Amino acid sequence: MLQRGVTVWFTGLSSAGKTTLSRVVASELRSLGYQIEILDDDLLRENLSNDLGFSKADRDENIRRIGFVATLLTRNNVIVLVCAISPYRHIREEVRNSIGNFIEVYVNASLDICEKRDIKGLYQKARAGQIKNFTGIDDPYEPPLNPTLECRTDLETIEESANKVLLKMAELGYINALSKKTNNLY
Template identity: 50%
Template sequence: MLGTAGKGVGGAVVWFTGLSGAGKSTLAEALLPRLKAAGKKVELLDGDIVRTHLSKGLGYSREDRDLNVARIAFVSHLLARNGVFVLVAAISPFREARDRARATIGDFVEVHVAPPLDECIKRDVKGLYERALAGQIPQFTGVNDPYEEPLAAEVTLDTSALTVAQATSRILIKLRELGYLEESELARAEAPGNAASAP
């Protein structure tokens, strides 16, 4: 472990993992203004953007996927130890890589965004699942490449059964339970006007 800031002292990393189309980025983007309303410094590391900048050139082999997660974890750790709440939205399909990220970061809150696969396929406006199922996209997580679900995520959310507001509230409550938010900060985050809109 590189070291932790300590609950209530520094930041933390909220790591959203799940299949493509699960709602990771949507929840991270909804959580961001609520944490800011609580008075926190917040950064969002979205998997697609990270691959464009931090991990440009990496493919989708197991080795490249693990390296991508390791890079995100290192940057997240640097931010969190300086008091920033980091919201990571990345498929990060392999359990071992996520466990290494947890060890690197320390203050790590894993959020498994877990609607049924058919819900992810239904939401897929780009047609990626359709192409993967037709064999046109190799190494597509959840179709022809594995996704290893977390065994003990701090939060598990079925986004087919929850609104964005309900899901983000559950994350905020867990952050309070874990000591990353004070009661007054939670109240500010949950105040009317800060809640995410329902989808």
């Protein structure tokens, strides 16, 4: 199967469901024979950007690095699923322009829901002042103004959100079309 490379960029607050959603999408795409790579910001920070902190400049540089890797993979016809808070619009737009084949998925859940989902206790630490520059608490998150797709993970099941992503990928010609009868890929 010949596939077109594309970067699907999942952006949203910590604990909004970016990684969970990307894993469900990846699993479905892999089962259909697509080459997938997940670029998870937490893993990339440990291995590619461990020299960076969480200032605005460092966050921008981190996103540029992720974008560079995504560009290389996309150019080589890999479907790249990026899970990164990427809080600033300007850097997301910069990365979008450099990659070209790009789908921005706003993984939207309320701050209250994200805090309740936070198994690592990061929001609690940020509210206690133990973590500085935490997105959504003392550092801003700039929601996309015109995302390709919005998944409301506080209102939809993970399967509903994943199906929306797959449908959008099919609509844009990055994966095979979906059967209207079954809503499954064919």
